[in-house]
Amino acid sequence: MKTHLKLSILCSCICVGIVSQAANLSATISNQSDTYLEDAVVYLTATDGQTLEYTQKNEVVDQINKQFVQKVKIVTVGSKVSFPNKDDIHHHVYSFSEPKNFELPLYEGVPSELVEFPKKGVVSLGCNIHDWMKGYVVVVDTPYYAKSTKNGSLEISGITPGNYIINYWHPNLQGAPQQEPIQIKAGNNSLVKQLKTKTKIKARRAPRGRDRGY
């Protein structure tokens, strides 16, 4: 009985220790006009150039109503993405971006092969049939990443406290992706960040009444 009690106390101490070490980061991202930015990508990388440990996953980017859903998808290096066509027309998804150049020729339904993303960086997606279809796969080499919602907020949880480089990217970012050092303390961390975006944004939407049946 005594041994059992001692073990229980020991277990509780270990568990409390682990919980208090975990950190999370809440961020709110806006632009220079104080407009909250949706689809801002934030991720943490090591300060010493080392790669943090992360896992690969199979991810999905749909095509729905002639749009990529999600428009911005974050994946880890080496992950594979399926591009199911949920419309009853054909799409022809491609990218000419340096980290991943690929093409899924005219197809309906779910392509049989997943596309692997072996290098970090931003991969711009397009469709050969529908010019306005624009999407991005942001390939990162870290387990700590998140994307902002409509109100500009995001959260990264389960971070090991320490010093990191915080990286910012957005589809309408003006200039190069931004990064700066950040110290993540155990518990809750929060920040507010303003990114400079291009002011003239051409809306890319499906034109109405010109469906030629593709």
Ligand SMILES: [Cu+2]
């Ligand atoms: Cu298309």
